[in-house]
Amino acid sequence: MHPLAVPRVSTCTDLCRAMGWLPDEVFRTAPMAELADVLRFHDPDYVAALRRAEATQSVAEADRDRFRIGAEGNPVYREIYRRPMTSAGGVMLACRLTLDGGVVHCPGGGTHHGRPARASGFCYLNDPVLGILTWLEGGLDNVVYLDIDAHHGDGVQDAFHDDRRVLTISVHEEGRWPYTGRADDRAGGEARNLPVPRGFNDSEMRWLLHQAILPLIGERRPQAIFLQCGADALEEDPLARLSLSNNAHFEVVRALDGLAPRLVVTGGGGYNPYTVGRCWAGVWATLNRIPIPPRTTPAAEAVLRGLTYNRAAGRNPPEHWFTTIQDQPREGPVRDAIKRVAEVTLLERLDA
Ligand SMILES: [Zn+2]
Helix, strand or coil, rough: CCHCCCCCCCHHHHHHHCCCCCHHHCCCCCCCHHHHHHHCCHHHHHHHHHHHHHHHHHHHHHHHHHHHHCEEEEEEECCHHHHHHHHHHHHHHHHCCCCCCCCEECCCCCCCCECCCCCCCEEECCHHHHHHHHHCCCCCCCCCECCCCCCCCCCHHCCCCCCCCCCEEEEEEECCCCCCCCCCCHHHHCCEEEECCCCCCHHHHHHHHHHHHHHHHHCCCCHHHEEEECCCCCCCCCCCCCCHHHHHHHHHHHHHHHCCEEEEECCCCCHHHHHHHHHHHHHHHHCCCCCCCCCCHHHHHHHCCCCCCCCCCHCCCCCHHHHCCCCCCCCCCCCCHHHHHHHHCCCCCCCC
16 A cells, blocks of 8 residues: 555544534635646646546656656556645645634645655645745745654745745754755755654654744744644654654644744645544644543544554554544653754854
8 A cells, every 4th residue: 555545634534523623614625726826836737747647547658757757656546636636725725714814724735845847755736835825925925834744845945945935944854755954954045954863752842842943933923834744753654763742743733823823734744544643633633722632532433443554553553543642742862963953953154
């Protein structure tokens, strides 16, 4: 099973409903994006190639070579056009809905590796870029993009390279694909990168939050914050080697509450359906300031017990994957590498 086939968004919404956290009146179904809106960032030939791939369920060699569709871990799948167009539509709707202020959670978004004319890292369109463009076209000129996915948010950073309106901040595992986002990479000045070592724990995320991320945001006083809240930095994720509990994600979300009049939170990576679903459901509760009870409701437990996971860890899932939303905290020592990266992040200039 390809990582993309893991049921992530449906698990999150099913869990939220089963916990009694998602009344119908606050739920909106993501619409497919308008083609013209997508072409603000993406190449028309590339988008046409995605559409062709969906229609034919195959990819011509020329499209594969030029657009990396059906290559490098970007498989042709049944909804290779409609699915990315729908997450882009959802994220752009989220940004439009918040133009006058507000908070929207769009767990289907977060495809931060997408390039104007190329698929990358299971990302076909770049919905964070399209959402932020919606804000900019709505008149905003001071946006912070914060990315806590285990992988560097390279596509978003490069899209806003040198654009003073958007500061991108990415926390990610060092030495992991796409191998960009070193601490000294500032993309022309408007990016901060916080690469972290294997085993990154909750205490270390808290350190970065308070010693680097919140000071940066406080200094900038953004009109809007876009949080890419990938769940692949969790300990149980099969694709990365970081060791967060979902308390770290909730703490980041809580810390952002009220720092800007607009907040859009998306999903991102995350390939263990139990931990992704629990994490993003807990993010929704946190955004709504709903206390997370120590035990799942019977309906939520049934949602979790109904999942399957074709990896070794899925053969013998621990009981708390069914009976809790919130993990046990995974605190630990704050290593020197973390303190160093926080210091570098706040340096005015790197050559100072
Ligand atoms: Zn990722």
